[in-house]
Amino acid sequence: MNSVLEINSSLKSLVHEFETRMDQASSLRDLEEARVAFLGRKGKLAKIMSAIPGLDSSERPLAGKTANQVKTELTRLLEDKKNELERLAAFRLDPRFDPSLPGRIPDMGSIHPVTRVIQDICSIFTGLGFDIVTGPEVETDFYNFEALNLPPGHPARDMQDTLYITESLVLRTHTSPMQIRTMEKRTPPVAAIAPGKVYRRDSDLTHTPMFHQIEGFLVDEQVSMADLRGTLTAFAQRIFDPGVKVRFRPSFFPFTEPSAEVDISCVMCEGRGRHRDDISCRVCKETGWVEVLGCGMIDPEVFLQVGYDPEKYTGFAFGLGVERVAMLKYGINDLRMFFENDLKFLNQFA
Amino acid sequence: MLLSLSWLRDFTPYEGSVDDLAHRLTMVGLEVEEIVRPFDHLSDLVAGRVVERKAHPGADKLSLCTVDIGGSENLDIVCGAPNVAAGQYVAVALDGTTLPGGQVIGNTQIRGVLSQGMICSEAELELGPDSSGIMVLSGTPAPGSRLDHALGLERNVLDIGVTPNRPDCLSVFGLAREVAAIFNLPLNKPVFSLQEDTSRDCPAELEIVIDDPDGCPLYQARLISGCTIKPSPDWMRYRLLSVGVRPINNIVDTTNYVMFELGHPLHAFDYSLLKGSRIRVARATPGSRFTTLDNEERKLNEGDLLIWDDQKPVALAGVMGGANTEISEHSTDVLLECAVFDSLSIRRTARRLGLHSESSFRFERGVDQAGAPFALNRAAQLMSEYGPGQVAKGVAFSEPKPHVPVSINFRRSRANSLLALDVDLDYCRQIFSSLGCEVDGEDDLLRVTAPSFRPDLTREVDLFEEIGRIYGLDRTPEHLPKVQKSLHQEEVDRKHAFEDSIKQWARGLGLQEVINYSFTGMSDLDLLNIPAQGRVRVFNPLSEDQDVLRLHLIPGILQTLRNNLGQGNSRLRLFEVARSFEQDSGSETGVRENTRLALLLHGPRHRGHWPFAEEDTDFYDLKGLAEHLLERFAKFPGKFVMFDNHPYLEPCVMCSLLDYKLGFLGRVRPQMARAYKARKEVWFADLDLDQLQNIHSDILPVFQSLPKYPVVKRDMNVIAPLELKYALIREVVDQAGISILEDVSLVDIYYPQDKPEKKLTLRFTYRHQERTLQDHEVDQVQQELAELLTQKLPVGFP
């Protein structure tokens, strides 16, 4: 077996033999055994190749080349078979494997619906260039009332039943003090929103003694009612529905003049006052409108309080109740649920 | 304010629909909250004619009536009233009708005779006090027609929410003025002629003395003599009923009627009970007592304004009259008061005494001083007609502070720029005139004099509002502003953004956000042993369980725990971001507000199903959250040390970071947890977010080159007594100053059953920054560390 022909023929038959072996192999272990037997240090290929140095020097390169081709071929066959087996293994499953069993689901966290609505509203206004500002919940009478054109004894103080800490200290009844606090610190143009907790001495089906408001205000030269209307209409359509209708009803707040309340077409009955099945809509009391916020052009008295020139600057302000928006947006029908924190409620806002 | 539609039409010829009126009023700022049908409860009753009256065969006092109600057959109705007679028109309740009092009328046998309904008295229909007999209708209504129509009862009453700046709209006439302005209709003042009785001279009989001109700028009175106290005429009673006022008698009803009609509160005294010839307006003697019309004795202070005769106080000015001079059935001579009182003073008195009347409500908001004489004459005229009485000549009055009209400059161009309108001067002029202002001037500038019934018009911007209101704010243009900002930010408030990122963090870890009230009960704080010092009390709480602000977040979140346990939700992983409140004289408001994060874990660690094991949460779950929080927001590991005598946590661990105390974590003391219905362990943490935000905002990531050489890891088993804290081992290792030691971690703890000790497996990670470490170097360092540990601590090695 020392001729180059013999070597070549045994190399060839080695390929056939390996192919057969590969066909028969059914596991990675079979493959490993085949690899050792054929390609290993003491394997069949090595044995054949050990005869090459005994050849005539003119025959050696050819034999060497053929041997290398065979080695490449065997390696390829081995790899192919290995890939095939692995592919098969992936399908041939452990009988215990059951994809219908539950997985290890991490816990589902949730954000309170009030926070969700605050985030939605804040992102709309920060997108328009408003800053978010914060301030104290226990507020002085000055910031909560007096600076907002609500001197002691003003009948409008009756509009908000107040929880007092002392004679001159209250739980803020609205987020409007943030107008004063912010304007005191900045010079126009000022555009800010102030979300937060507010408190009223009121508790029944439609009132909780604590709830959340968002105050927004913009002060600059040449700000007009049109800016207020444009901003709030766009806002209502963003937060509720692009098709929602908005109306501005004149109203009264001591710190805005003119003042308005903003109604949107009822999201429950689409402004018709009655549901499709002709049942009367309780959300809008059949009016087709629901009140969502109060607003107005900032009263010159407020500007005087913070040292702005009311002849030079004008501005608008608005305040909206977060729970009210959440109730309309998510169809929540009981205000008290917000503060009972029942998991079955919270889970719906995961 | 309740507005009767037919009453409104006395003053302006509005012929449109009630719905349109409601809409338009709403859109000028007079929000119609409801359209009331005040006599809806009478809508089933009909008018009938008594055709024949016979005696009841089985009872002397009963009559058997044949009543025509317009049907093909007459009804037989048994009636017990003495005044029933053939030919009368009467109010009939048919089978199935419910009376206002709730009684349901049916066909019933009365003493053996079938009665097919009931003939009603005024009292049964709640139309008047008379229950002595049946109500006999005037005129000849068609039998079978609706009773409310036959009586001319008001069908539509608008319930209008009048804002506190608009006292002028607390009257039918004031609202008629608005309606006339909106619909461009004429406005007609009540027309009447007052006949005076020249035989008596009121100002000659009575002097008015005002001691407190600020409290009472105007007091006027008229004398009406020879009245007979009796029910007022039907139309007046029905109008008062339609706006929810209970009729009393012709004199009192007249004062109420004129108050609703013109907005001016009036008061009627029994003149015979007034002593002397002088009416004085003066403050009360502090501590004195006065019995009001409702027979309540009121304790007064020096702020209360009183009306006095020569001997005694006779009325609590503007709030309520006195029992001592009340109109009674024996009264004949009436002194009619129409005055103006200071709104602040009335408000203080009414609030303090909890005595809110239609009268005080109007005085608090401001009454029309210039219109007061007209209101007085109107009431006097009605009393002369329906008293009927003689109105003595003249008015006794004193007006120490006459109304001074306010004139305001109005720039049309500024109105247009604020409202984004383009209205012309004539339009503005017309609006102001229709609202009762006097207007003067031209070009861009008007001089507008506000009427005395509009105390809210004092500045130019108030006039802008009137233009916008009547034009319709809803019709003004819309435009999106371009928010101008400067890059030179004066101050950036990152508090909200930080709180938001904490909430997102917690949500991502599978915690659920809760929001609880900021207040709690003193008893809850006591129950939790929270010190009394620093508590912020609510001065006028709604209830005892809301009388103090949360000093710690725990009471609220335990409340949530209790709610959920009650609902059968026992696996709770909750968080709350809220403020705690503590008295602090150094704070701007005297109350320090600190934003904190509360974490609460209760029940199973995992969702209750395979492939998770069923185990309850423990301290390490809670601590892990705290550590995760610090890793995420502070980049420094915190320090956790035992803390004794915490008010409500046991065990309690204090968490600090650098030199800052961040808060506490631990288990709620079981007896306290039980008070909130928790039987399992409640793990709770309360951490200072303001402090964490300060640390967080100082952190700027600094890049470090990635290591070039590989790490070598070595485990070490350490046997330690059970009570030896892991932190001590770490301290020895950390302080050994081994430069190549990159990390130490605890990979396992084993507690042998037979010995009071624990076996800790520590994993040391070594790396050299400039070369690959050799095995023997690391072995040597491990050896040195082991020796150091045995020197410093009672530990050993297996």
Ligand SMILES: [Zn+2]
């Ligand atoms: Zn609706």
